[in-house]
Structures are given as C-alpha cells and as structure tokens.
Amino acid sequence: MSEEIHDIAIVGAGAVGLSAALAFARDGYRTALIGSLDTRRDGRTVALLNGSIRFLDALGAWPELRREAAPLETMRIVDDTGSLFRPPPVSFTSGEIGLDAFGWNVENATLVERLAAVAGRHEPLTMIPRHADGFRAAADYAVVSLQDGGEVKARLVVAGDGRNSKLRQIAGIEVRTWSYPQSAVTAILSHDRDHREASTEFHTRHGPFTLVPLPGRRSSLVWVTRSEEAQRLAALDDAALARRIEAQAQSLLGAMRIDGPRGLVPMSGLSVSRYYSARLALVGEAAHVFPPIGAQGLNLGFRDVAALRDAVVDAGDEGHDPGADETLRRYQRGRDLDVRLRTAAVDSLNRTLLTGLIPADFLRGAGLLALSNIGPLRRAVMREGVLPRVGAPRLMQAEPAG
Numbered sequence: 001m002s003e004e005i006h007d008i009a010i011v012g013a014g015a016v017g018l019s020a021a022l023a024f025a026r027d028g029y030r031t032a033l034i035g036s037l038d039t040r041r042d043g044r045t046v047a048l049l050n051g052s053i054r055f056l057d058a059l060g061a062w063p064e065l066r067r068e069a070a071p072l073e074t075m076r077i078v079d080d081t082g083s084l085f086r087p088p089p090v091s092f093t094s095g096e097i098g099l100d101a102f103g104w105n106v107e108n109a110t111l112v113e114r115l116a117a118v119a120g121r122h123e124p125l126t127m128i129p130r131h132a133d134g135f136r137a138a139a140d141y142a143v144v145s146l147q148d149g150g151e152v153k154a155r156l157v158v159a160g161d162g163r164n165s166k167l168r169q170i171a172g173i174e175v176r177t178w179s180y181p182q183s184a185v186t187a188i189l190s191h192d193r194d195h196r197e198a199s200t201e202f203h204t205r206h207g208p209f210t211l212v213p214l215p216g217r218r219s220s221l222v223w224v225t226r227s228e229e230a231q232r233l234a235a236l237d238d239a240a241l242a243r244r245i246e247a248q249a250q251s252l253l254g255a256m257r258i259d260g261p262r263g264l265v266p267m268s269g270l271s272v273s274r275y276y277s278a279r280l281a282l283v284g285e286a287a288h289v290f291p292p293i294g295a296q297g298l299n300l301g302f303r304d305v306a307a308l309r310d311a312v313v314d315a316g317d318e319g320h321d322p323g324a325d326e327t328l329r330r331y332q333r334g335r336d337l338d339v340r341l342r343t344a345a346v347d348s349l350n351r352t353l354l355t356g357l358i359p360a361d362f363l364r365g366a367g368l369l370a371l372s373n374i375g376p377l378r379r380a381v382m383r384e385g386v387l388p389r390v391g392a393p394r395l396m397q398a399e400p401a402g
Contacts, residue, residue, distance in 0.1 A: 009154035016284030017160030018115035043186040045220035049103040051396040070213040071101035074198035142279035156323035165286035171277035180267040183230035188260025191253035276328035306393030
C-alpha cells in the first residue's frame with residue numbers, strides 16, 4: 001500500500017467524503033477513500049437542494065436515493081415570535097422558478113448507505129476501512145498514516161473528517177468556533193394529515209421549528225430552542241414529546257407520533273482561516289460548521305467537493321498536479337465568498353430571532369413582506385437559495401436524469 005501513489009486520497013467516509021471519492025473516481029483519478037462507515041440512525045435528515053440532486057445524479061447515486069426521499073415542492077415560513085411586526089405566513093413554490101421541487105429530503109443514514117453502495121461498485125476506487133491518525137506533506141505527494149501502521153500516499157489529500165478534523169489540526173489551519181444558547185431536537189414523525197410535499201418553518205423566539213416531508217405521512221423535525229428546554233424535551237417519553245410537537249406545530253399535520261430515532265444536537269458554528277495547506281484540501285465540516293438551519297450544511301459540503309473537482313480538472317488541463325499550490329489556490333478562490341455569505345446569512349437569521357429587539361423584528365418582518373409581495377425579488381432569492389447562479393460547480397449544472 002505504501003508504494004503506490006494515488007492521485008487523490010480522501011479521509012472520512014461520511015456523505016461528503018464518499019461523494020468526493022466518487023467525483024474523482026468517475027473522472028479517472030486513482031482514488032482512495034480512508035475511513036469507516038457510520039450509518040447509525042439518529043433522527044436527522046438532510047434536505048438536498050436542487051444543485052445537490054444534480055451532483056448526486058452525476059455520481060450515479062440519485063436513482064436509488066430518489067425512492068427513499070420526499071420532494072420539497074413548497075416551503076412555508078410562519079412567524080411565531082409574537083412580534084409586533086409579525087407578517088402573515090409566506091409560501092414559496094418550486095414551480096415559480098421552473099422546478100418540480102426545490103430539493104428532496106432523506107435520512108442522513110440512508111444517504112450514506114446509498115453512496116457507499118455506489119462506491120463499492122466503482123472498481124477504480126480503493127476503499128480502506130481504517131482510521132487515519134497522521135498526515136505529512138512532501139514536495140510531490142502527501143502521506144496519510146493509518147492507525148494500524150500502514151500508509152497511503154497521494155498527490156492530494158482531501159480532509160472530509162468532520163468538525164474535529166485531525167488532518168486540519170496537524171496542518172495547523174486556524175479555526176474560529178462559536179456556540180449559541182440553543183440545541184436542536186431532531187426526530188422522525190408520522191402524522192394524520194398529508195404534508196402535501198410542503199416544508200414548514202415556524203420562526204419562534206428561541207429558534208426555528210421546522211417540519212420537512214418524508215415519504216408517506218411522515219416528516220422529520222428540527223426543533224431549535226433554548227438548551228435547557230431542548231434537554232427537557234429530549235427527556236420526555238415518545239407520547240409526551242409527540243404531544244408537545246403537535247402543539248408547537250399548531251396541529252398543522254394533525255396528531256403526531258414518534259416514528260424513528262431521536263437526537264439532541266448542540267448549536268454551534270466553525271469557520272477556517274483557509275481551505276487548504278500543502279497537499280491538503282478541506283471539505284464539509286472540516287471547513288465549516290452550521291447550525292441546522294436553512295438546509296445549508298451538507299449542501300455546502302457537496303459544493304465544496306464539486307468545486308474542488310473543478311479546480312483539480314482545470315489545473316490539470318494546464319499541467320498542474322492535483323495537489324499543486326495553483327490547484328489549491330483555485331479551490332480557495334472558488335469557496336471563500338460562497339461559504340462566508342452562507343455563514344453570515346444563517347448566523348444573522350438565528351441571532352435576529354433571539355434578540356427580541358424591535359428594530360431586528362421590524363427588519364425581519366419587512367423582509368418577509370417584501371419576499372411575499374415582490375415577484376422578481378422572491379424568485380431571485382429562491383434561485384439563490386437552491387443553487388447560486390454565479391460560480392456553480394459544473395457537476396451541479398447538468399440536468400438530472402428523469
């Protein structure tokens with residue numbers, strides 16, 4: 001194993017790492033994926049926006065996933081803050097911007113399982129189900145050390161090993177972290193009424209309460225609230241928690257039942273000073289962490305991967321190897337503004353809900369009214385939220401098949 005030099009080695013076998021392995025292997029790069037799969041179900045789902053669906057289709061993973069995902073055709077926002085400037089509910093429909101759906105909602109564990117199944121059938125891809133515990137960069141390649149004493153060499157190493165990335169720490173890339181006085185309760189629910197492919201987000205004074213469709217009369221819940229309250233909710237039995245959820249949802253979907261695993265996620269954020277070091281690129285939560293608001297986290301991780309793939313391909317066309325400084329500088333330029341804008345937007349929304357200040361309430365209410373009443377503005381915001389038009393990676397631009 002130590003003699004072969006791969007073009008690309010990815011560390012981390014979550015959804016982002018698996019997608020990176022598939023993206024590079026499909027283009028003929030000698031690719032290794034290092035890490036063990038984690039398919040534990042914890043009540044969390046991901047709303048895959050349109051650009052991510054196109055990306056997964058290009059990787060050959062979408063046809064299998066689609067059968068286990070629910071389309072998001074309507075996105076509804078309800079101001080439940082009690083503000084003096086509370087606007088009426090606002091609904092956005094995907095047909096307004098020419099899409100069948102804004103995206104599709106699927107359980108995280110299902111997404112990992114299906115990506116892993118596609119990776120397992122991809123012969124040019126080498127799967128190494130072991131943990132990495134070291135990294136060093138040489139002039140022409142990098143070396144990833146494995147816990148069992150083995151090594152993997154590659155021209156470029158991609159760190160997809162999560163928010164506590166060991167490779168990022170070894171490379172000395174600075175991070176900024178922050179936390180919120182909130183946690184998110186997650187759960188899978190069944191309910192008496194049809195969701196009609198509509199995702200509903202209640203803006204409460206303690207954070208968003210969001211119901212997102214799953215196939216059938218099922219939905220996923222992300223309930224962001226004060227940390228103490230979240231812990232109290234998490235301690236309830238299934239029946240009591242279901243009653244609290246139904247009340248908070250204003251009985252929108254009728255009687256609720258807990259229909260799967262539950263979770264409790266502290267709210268925090270992370271950003272990095274740069275997205276690369278010598279022979280190393282950061283993707284996913286190794287590069288940025290978001291609170292579970294606005295479906296940005298994993299979708300942004302997929303954009304990292306697609307953008308890195310473009311940078312490697314384009315630099316290769318000019319004679320640069322995958323881990324050359326010019327390749328990695330291209331990647332940095334392609335990600336910096338996108339990630340900073342998304343981080344600021346999610347952080348600002350969450351903090352304005354928490355402040356309770358009249359000016360913040362007024363601005364948020366005025367913004368929702370403008371989105372409700374100004375057609376060109378609402379369509380522009382919807383398009384930008386689903387997939388930015390400027391700088392969209394190429395694998396996110398092709399139309400998905402059927």
